[in-house]
Amino acid sequence: MNKSDLISEIVAATGMSKADAARTVDALFSPNEGIISKALKKGSRVQIAGFGTFEAKKRNARTGRNPASGEIIQIGAANTATFRAAKRLKTITAGHHGDPQTDPPPPKKTADQDGD
Numbered sequence: 001m002n003k004s005d006l007i008s009e010i011v012a013a014t015g016m017s018k019a020d021a022a023r024t025v026d027a028l029f030s031p032n033e034g035i036i037s038k039a040l041k042k043g044s045r046v047q048i049a050g051f052g053t054f055e056a057k058k059r060n061a062r063t064g065r066n067p068a069s070g071e072i073i074q075i076g077a078a079n080t081a082t083f084r085a086a087k088r089l090k091t092i093t094a095g096h097h098g099d100p101q102t103d104p105p106p107p108k109k110t111a112d113q114d115g116d
Contacts, residue, residue, distance in 0.1 A: 051086055052089055
């Protein structure tokens with residue numbers, strides 16, 4: 001789904017005008033002036049219950065390798081935006097609907113998955 005598809009879906013779901021839906025999408029997701037990117041630039045988290053969390057994280061400087069030449073290079077520290085899906089979103093995208101009557105039980109953790 002791209003931006004225009006998202007706008008069309010908002011129009012269909014809410015009945016708002018296409019122009020209002022476009023302004024809404026821009027207000028949320030614009031890289032420069034969007035609500036989410038402004039919050040991330042300030043170091044805040046944007047947490048949407050049942051959907052997920054947007055967060056700015058600092059990536060430390062590290063050593064890397066140029067894949068073309070094999071030369072070892074230094075990669076500088078950087079800030080990056082991350083998104084972590086909420087448990088509910090993960091469940092739905094896995095094909096489950098959160099209904100214990102119809103959904104299969106989650107797989108049991110083994111001793112080596114517990115991190116011990």
